[in-house]
Amino acid sequence: MKDIIKGKAYVVGDSIDTDQIIPAIHLVYSMKLPEERQFYGRYALCGLPEGEQGLPVGNVPFTPPDQFKSEFTFVIAGTNFGCGSSREHAPFAIQEAGAEVVIAESYARIFYRNAVDGGFVIPFESSMRLVDMIQTGDELTLDTRTGILSNATSGAEYLLNPLGDVAEILKCGNVFEYARRAGLMA
Amino acid sequence: MAQTITQKILAQHANRARVNPGENIWIDVDILMTHDVCGPPTIDIFKREFGESAKVWDKNKLVILPDHYIFTEDPHARRNIELLRDFASLHDLPHYYDVGTSQYKGVCHIALAEEGFNRPGNVLFGTDSHTCTSGAFGLFSTGVGNTDAALIMGTGKIWVKVPDTMRFVFEGDLPPYLMAKDLILSVIGDIGFEGGTYKALEFDGKAVFDLSMEERMTLTNMAIEAGGKNGIIAPDEKTFEYVRARTDHGFEPVYGDAGATFFSERVYDVSKMEPVVAKPHRPDNLANVSEVAGTKLDRAYIGSCTGGKIEDFMAAASILEGNEVRIDTFVVPASSEVTRQLRERTMNGKTIWQVFLDAGCKMGHASCGACLGGPVDTFGRTHGTEVVISTTNRNFPGRMGSKQAAVYLASPLTVAASALNGTITDPREVLV
Numbered sequence: 001m002k003d004i005i006k007g008k009a010y011v012v013g014d015s016i017d018t019d020q021i022i023p024a025i026h027l028v029y030s031m032k033l034p035e036e037r038q039f040y041g042r043y044a045l046c047g048l049p050e051g052e053q054g055l056p057v058g059n060v061p062f063t064p065p066d067q068f069k070s071e072f073t074f075v076i077a078g079t080n081f082g083c084g085s086s087r088e089h090a091p092f093a094i095q096e097a098g099a100e101v102v103i104a105e106s107y108a109r110i111f112y113r114n115a116v117d118g119g120f121v122i123p124f125e126s127s128m129r130l131v132d133m134i135q136t137g138d139e140l141t142l143d144t145r146t147g148i149l150s151n152a153t154s155g156a157e158y159l160l161n162p163l164g165d166v167a168e169i170l171k172c173g174n175v176f177e178y179a180r181r182a183g184l185m186a
Numbered sequence: 187m188a189q190t191i192t193q194k195i196l197a198q199h200a201n202r203a204r205v206n207p208g209e210n211i212w213i214d215v216d217i218l219m220t221h222d223v224c225g226p227p228t229i230d231i232f233k234r235e236f237g238e239s240a241k242v243w244d245k246n247k248l249v250i251l252p253d254h255y256i257f258t259e260d261p262h263a264r265r266n267i268e269l270l271r272d273f274a275s276l277h278d279l280p281h282y283y284d285v286g287t288s289q290y291k292g293v294c295h296i297a298l299a300e301e302g303f304n305r306p307g308n309v310l311f312g313t314d315s316h317t318c319t320s321g322a323f324g325l326f327s328t329g330v331g332n333t334d335a336a337l338i339m340g341t342g343k344i345w346v347k348v349p350d351t352m353r354f355v356f357e358g359d360l361p362p363y364l365m366a367k368d369l370i371l372s373v374i375g376d377i378g379f380e381g382g383t384y385k386a387l388e389f390d391g392k393a394v395f396d397l398s399m400e401e402r403m404t405l406t407n408m409a410i411e412a413g414g415k416n417g418i419i420a421p422d423e424k425t426f427e428y429v430r431a432r433t434d435h436g437f438e439p440v441y442g443d444a445g446a447t448f449f450s451e452r453v454y455d456v457s458k459m460e461p462v463v464a465k466p467h468r469p470d471n472l473a474n475v476s477e478v479a480g481t482k483l484d485r486a487y488i489g490s491c492t493g494g495k496i497e498d499f500m501a502a503a504s505i506l507e508g509n510e511v512r513i514d515t516f517v518v519p520a521s522s523e524v525t526r527q528l529r530e531r532t533m534n535g536k537t538i539w540q541v542f543l544d545a546g547c548k549m550g551h552a553s554c555g556a557c558l559g560g561p562v563d564t565f566g567r568t569h570g571t572e573v574v575i576s577t578t579n580r581n582f583p584g585r586m587g588s589k590q591a592a593v594y595l596a597s598p599l600t601v602a603a604s605a606l607n608g609t610i611t612d613p614r615e616v617l618v
């Protein structure tokens with residue numbers, strides 16, 4: 001886990017489900033082969049209705065059409081982010097697009113687990129409703145050690161919730177290294 | 187101190203006398219299930235972490251049920267089946283249910299029940315969020331991603347955070363116009379889409395134990411739609427009878443202690459409940475059918491793990507028999523066993539299959555079908571601005587294919603009644 005992460009914000013609403021993060025039609029691609037896995041970056045968050053793509057204005061695709069990478073590093077979301085299916089393709093797609101952090105008011109549990117155990121994106125939680133305070137395109141800097149998030153565009157600073165129990169797994173990189181340290185695998 | 191059934195099962199599988207809500211523990215897994223969408227990437231991660239020639243931890247405990255993208259020409263989807271077939275062959279897996287053979291089952295959650303893998307007291311994980319369905323048999327079951335499944339595949343172990351339990355008690359006698367789908371949609375509407383996040387949802391009360399195993403599975407299936415970690419119903423004689431008819435494998439039932447602490451408790455009198463729908467585009471967007479009656483529809487869909495069981499079709503057929511649907515109505519059996527029963531069981535001298543055909547329904551093959559959209563050639567998938575009423579479990583934007591489509595979720599009775607009129611219809615209007 002990097003100490004400092006800098007980049008642009010992409011803001012979405014509440015209860016963004018996994019069909020909006022990566023629609024089921026795209027789940028057929030290999031997550032291993034480089035020529036195929038890049039399509040998860042292309043289609044990340046493409047299931048959002050157009051008006052809800054990049055708030056507050058909307059109509060900002062997370063990854064531009066025909067591109068594989070997004071210009072956004074942070075996904076800022078409301079409550080219950082990642083609800084719905086157990087598809088690990090969801091946090092994987094966000095990572096594959098090039099984003100590193102999701103900051104939501106709350107998460108659906110399987111998405112949260114998948115993000116942590118697979119080491120795809122860091123799922124921070126915020127007690128504040130950041131989706132009303134941050135706009136798509138804002139320049140953010142996050143110190144993962146302190147949880148302090150700075151918005152260079154607005155000048156505001158926010159304290160995110162501690163990562164808690166999952167910090168150990170995030171530091172290990174993924175659940176396999178965590179399991180090795182617990183003596184559960186070679 | 188007293189513990190809930192969920193706590194006791196988890197404690198047993200952690201070799202402990204007691205576990206407390208909020209604790210992170212490592213547990214032993216009895217059954218791991220995967221399918222064609224998440225199986226191949228799980229296998230890739232398993233090989234990456236445990237080695238190309240690694241053996242699965244226990245091949246008798248791994249169940250692979252291709253079910254999602256089966257009847258499609260999509261080349262990538264077809265390749266996923268090949269990858270599962272190769273892996274099953276290489277590892278000589280006894281519980282692989284191959285496409286295109288008499289072994290093929292269909293929707294994994296229903297097949298797990300039919301094949302006797304849902305055993306009281308067990309811990310079952312699957313790479314599908316509706317794995318919580320299995321909890322109807324008094325076991326701990328939940329969905330995980332590919333990474334967690336790969337860890338289980340290699341070690342037989344996984345970490346879990348012990349959940350608090352929310353208890354839902356259903357009292358009274360269920361009227362003939364209500365089904366388990368009405369009960370669970372009401373619960374989700376009451377506590378909200380994330381009202382059960384990280385919680386065990388336990389269903390209890392006379393009206394629950396009056397339900398068949400299939401109807402109980404409809405309750406636990408949709409625990410995830412309230413964010414629940416698992417749905418669970420204590421086992422009883424009906425459970426034991428169902429399981430023993432399908433497996434010789436032993437099991438030890440587990441029951442919650444009297445006096446266990448619940449995070450919350452809600453009591454419903456089912457005799458006073460109403461047929462309900464979840465309006466677009468959220469499963470907690472609850473309304474009584476009477477509030478939306480008359481809404482014009484383009485399509486009806488009867489199928490999926492939650493609404494494609496034989497009893498779901500018997501209920502729909504009781505309304506459609508001798509009548510004709512006014513809108514496109516898709517019938518997709520959850521499993522090949524359900525298909526077989528549709529062709530065997532009769533109503534007024536006709537097979538149930540024929541009842542649907544004569545009513546003008548379009549008949550599909552056993553699979554997940556259009557419940558989750560799927561490849562463009564999926565039977566029943568939406569492609570435009572269709573307004574659909576469906577027995578499935580999710581109505582997020584784009585869930586059944588098109589982002590512009592609008593999906594209402596309802597019981598098989600309500601869907602069948604609505605198919606007859608072409609508008610949302612209370613089943614009481616057409617039930618004789």
